[in-house]
Amino acid sequence: MISRKRIIYSKEFVGEIQLTDFEIKTDEISADLTENEILCEALYFGIDAGLKMQAQFYPTGITMISGQIAKVIESRNNDFPKGSVVYGKFGWQSHTKLQPDVLTNKTFCYILPDFGTHSVSLGLGCLGLTGNAAYFGLDLCGAKPGETIVVSSAAGGVGNHVGQIAKINGCRVVGIAGSDEKCKWLVDELRFDDAVNYKSGLFPSKLLDATPNGVDCYFDNVGGLLSNAVILRMKQSGRIVVCGSLSVSNIKVGDKIPQMAELSRNFIFHELKMEGFVVWRWANRWMEGIERNLKWLDEGKLKYHETILEGLDKAPEALIDLMKGKYSGRVVVKV
Amino acid sequence: MISRKRIIYSKEFVGEIQLTDFEIKTDEISADLTENEILCEALYFGIDAGLKMQAQFYPTGITMISGQIAKVIESRNNDFPKGSVVYGKFGWQSHTKLQPDVLTNKTFCYILPDFGTHSVSLGLGCLGLTGNAAYFGLDLCGAKPGETIVVSSAAGGVGNHVGQIAKINGCRVVGIAGSDEKCKWLVDELRFDDAVNYKSGLFPSKLLDATPNGVDCYFDNVGGLLSNAVILRMKQSGRIVVCGSLSVSNIKVGDKIPQMAELSRNFIFHELKMEGFVVWRWANRWMEGIERNLKWLDEGKLKYHETILEGLDKAPEALIDLMKGKYSGRVVVKV
Numbered sequence: 001m002i003s004r005k006r007i008i009y010s011k012e013f014v015g016e017i018q019l020t021d022f023e024i025k026t027d028e029i030s031a032d033l034t035e036n037e038i039l040c041e042a043l044y045f046g047i048d049a050g051l052k053m054q055a056q057f058y059p060t061g062i063t064m065i066s067g068q069i070a071k072v073i074e075s076r077n078n079d080f081p082k083g084s085v086v087y088g089k090f091g092w093q094s095h096t097k098l099q100p101d102v103l104t105n106k107t108f109c110y111i112l113p114d115f116g117t118h119s120v121s122l123g124l125g126c127l128g129l130t131g132n133a134a135y136f137g138l139d140l141c142g143a144k145p146g147e148t149i150v151v152s153s154a155a156g157g158v159g160n161h162v163g164q165i166a167k168i169n170g171c172r173v174v175g176i177a178g179s180d181e182k183c184k185w186l187v188d189e190l191r192f193d194d195a196v197n198y199k200s201g202l203f204p205s206k207l208l209d210a211t212p213n214g215v216d217c218y219f220d221n222v223g224g225l226l227s228n229a230v231i232l233r234m235k236q237s238g239r240i241v242v243c244g245s246l247s248v249s250n251i252k253v254g255d256k257i258p259q260m261a262e263l264s265r266n267f268i269f270h271e272l273k274m275e276g277f278v279v280w281r282w283a284n285r286w287m288e289g290i291e292r293n294l295k296w297l298d299e300g301k302l303k304y305h306e307t308i309l310e311g312l313d314k315a316p317e318a319l320i321d322l323m324k325g326k327y328s329g330r331v332v333v334k335v
Numbered sequence: 336m337i338s339r340k341r342i343i344y345s346k347e348f349v350g351e352i353q354l355t356d357f358e359i360k361t362d363e364i365s366a367d368l369t370e371n372e373i374l375c376e377a378l379y380f381g382i383d384a385g386l387k388m389q390a391q392f393y394p395t396g397i398t399m400i401s402g403q404i405a406k407v408i409e410s411r412n413n414d415f416p417k418g419s420v421v422y423g424k425f426g427w428q429s430h431t432k433l434q435p436d437v438l439t440n441k442t443f444c445y446i447l448p449d450f451g452t453h454s455v456s457l458g459l460g461c462l463g464l465t466g467n468a469a470y471f472g473l474d475l476c477g478a479k480p481g482e483t484i485v486v487s488s489a490a491g492g493v494g495n496h497v498g499q500i501a502k503i504n505g506c507r508v509v510g511i512a513g514s515d516e517k518c519k520w521l522v523d524e525l526r527f528d529d530a531v532n533y534k535s536g537l538f539p540s541k542l543l544d545a546t547p548n549g550v551d552c553y554f555d556n557v558g559g560l561l562s563n564a565v566i567l568r569m570k571q572s573g574r575i576v577v578c579g580s581l582s583v584s585n586i587k588v589g590d591k592i593p594q595m596a597e598l599s600r601n602f603i604f605h606e607l608k609m610e611g612f613v614v615w616r617w618a619n620r621w622m623e624g625i626e627r628n629l630k631w632l633d634e635g636k637l638k639y640h641e642t643i644l645e646g647l648d649k650a651p652e653a654l655i656d657l658m659k660g661k662y663s664g665r666v667v668v669k670v
Contacts, residue, residue: 271616274609281606 001028002039007092007315009055009064015250017052017323022064022316029097036077036100040070043085044308045092046124047318047331048157049221049246063091064315068335069112069123070096077103085112087123092315094335107283113290118297119306125330126161126297126304132289133243133279134161138169140277141241143217145170150211150230153221153246154195155182157330161293162219163192164302171217174210176226178325185328190303204229222247231272240274249323305329336363337374342427342650344390344399350585352387352658357399357651364432371412371435375405378420379643380427381459382653382666383492384556384581398426399650403670404447404458405431412438420447422458427650429670442618448625453632454641460665461496461632461639467624468578468614469496473504475612476576478552480505485546485565488556488581489530490517492665496628497554498527499637506552509545511561513660520663525638539564557582566607575609584658640664 003026010023031039046067055065068090075082080103088109090096102108112123125131137158143149149166153159154175163173163186175186175195183195194210196203207229214235220227223245231240282289296302307327309318312335322331338361345358366374381402390400403425410417415438423444425431437443447458460466472493478484484501488494489510498508498521510521510530518530529545531538542564549570555562558580566575617624631637642662644653647670657666 271613272611276607278606 002031004029005094006063017320033076038077038080038098039074040096041073042068042070042335044069044121045333063093065091085120107280121332130157131293133158135289136282137241141217143171147216148172149217150174151219152176155328238272242276307331309333337366339364340429341398352655368411373412373415373433374409375431376408377403377405377670379404379456380668398428400426420455442615456667465492466628468493470624471617472576476552478506482551483507484552485509486554487511490663573607577611642666644668
């Protein structure tokens with residue numbers, strides 16, 4: 001028998017996530033496997049703002065959802081030999097036993113490609129879902145060399161990656177983030193052309209200064225009023241991709257947030273396009289994204305910033321702090 | 336000399352349009368033409384909600400903008416012989432003298448194709464800009480047979496036309512309009528599958544009843560909160576085209592309108608697409624649209640409802656009443 005530790009999504013998220021919304025449980029599971037089963041041990045959990053929205057689709061009482069990097073510690077499946085390292089949507093739990101039927105679903109679980117000398121934790125970040133959301137989302141946006149792209153939540157895992165690829169592609173990149181420190185990092189370290197702290201000063205006027213020639217593309221991680229202000233700066237045939245909606249993540253049923261009325265006028269007159277996406281749309285090109293990002297990483301063209309928090313129990317706090325804007329870059333919990 | 340009557344856009348539109356925002360002026364213009372010039376006399380003005388937004392891009396003091404159907408009463412241009420009937424963006428004025436340079440711009444002025452027995456006034460409606468906004472806009476939306484399409488301002492010139500074509504294409508069509516009478520017309524006369532009066536009862540719940548299987552496509556003529564409610568009903572890979580923004584047309588600088596917060600979440604999870612358009616995007620396919628609509632008209636598959644108001648002076652009142660929802664179908668002023 002194996003002692004399994006799980007963090008349960010025990011109370012429905014209403015407004016800001018609370019520590020009391022979670023419960024830690026320990027139970028025993030058998031280590032015996034039937035044919036084609038495998039047993040995994042968690043190495044890292046991925047922490048990102050999207051988890052809140054996604055959890056809200058499930059009933060409480062389940063293991064809190066998230067992606068993890070795990071090691072196969074027992075195997076009766078030739079496709080997943082003992083010792084291999086996988087990405088899997090196993091949630092916040094220390095051990096996971098997997099039946100053969102789910103193992104054929106490559107959007108649920110796959111063996112990590114060879115990352116060379118890089119940490120396998122990057123399989124949750126720039127060499128996984130985060131990096132692929134950036135890579136394919138930016139492709140959907142169709143930002144051309146010379147065009148101005150604005151990225152919201154630009155210091156976040158997806159945002160900072162998007163900005164860096166857009167720079168590689170020859171765009172003028174303007175980031176929006178929630179502190180001067182984050183903005184400084186984006187400009188000084190990641191070579192963004194400009195970055196605007198939306199929490200200081202009059203945001204629309206600072207955005208105007210940062211985008212004197214208007215905005216061609218907008219990679220939106222936050223939604224809400226901030227996004228409306230960006231959309232109002234958009235030019236003819238501008239393109240918006242909607243990857244996240246962090247700014248409205250604490251909204252409760254019945255709440256309303258303000259929208260600027262000029263929005264739909266600008267949509268018409270500038271013939272804007274906006275499209276939402278879930279990164280698994282590109283499941284059949286998944287490895288292409290990872291390999292492309294790995295190449296940029298190895299060439300030194302792509303940097304990543306990873307915050308590693310130690311201990312399975314830290315996951316709820318990490319998520320709460322992330323949604324309050326505490327971190328830059330990708331956040332993972334080392335189990 | 337010819338006596339020319341003009342309606343001037345004399346005071347900037349703020350909030351609802353007022354009669355006092357216009358001034359009528361009469362002056363004399365020479366009937367003498369230089370080479371390749373033509374002189375036109377107005378037959379009909381087109382009245383639509385878009386005029387307000389468009390006028391706001393111009394300084395006051397100009398002839399109020401609008402399309403018109405006019406007769407060439409003098410010509411020294413072989414491409415526009417005397418007696419021909421044209422569509423032109425000549426504004427609310429009785430006579431227009433045109434230099435050769437503008438006559439080569441087919442989005443500014445063109446000779447109407449043969450409408451058979453139909454009134455030339457339809458060149459402002461279902462056989463002109465209105466019909467083409469419906470035809471090409473619906474094409475952009477990509478509504479497939481069996482899919483549910485919602486049309487806002489469905490009793491308006493563009494809206495009722497969109498719904499009819501969508502029916503021809505085999506869609507389930509749900510209209511949104513501002514009175515029971517309009518809704519009855521849409522269902523009984525135009526064979527919409529359902530129509531919802533957004534002014535009576537709880538709109539989101541009535542919309543739910545009318546779209547039990549969700550919404551695939553949304554042809555948006557109004558924007559604002561009503562559109563948000565529709566977007567929240569949209570299914571996976573839903574498509575929105577933004578043609579008009581009537582509901583926010585009286586918004587003043589500094590005003591805000593409420594937006595429901597779930598909007599961007601639905602954009603992401605259902606991977607929605609939204610695109611704004613100006614109908615002149617399809618200038619090079621203009622006649623295709625007119626001919627297609629004419630064929631449907633002749634086959635009895637397309638109906639039109641035209642309100643004709645008599646007298647050039649009636650144009651401002653017609654526009655004000657239209658924006659308050661007084662009319663169904665296309666509104667024109669007979670000069």
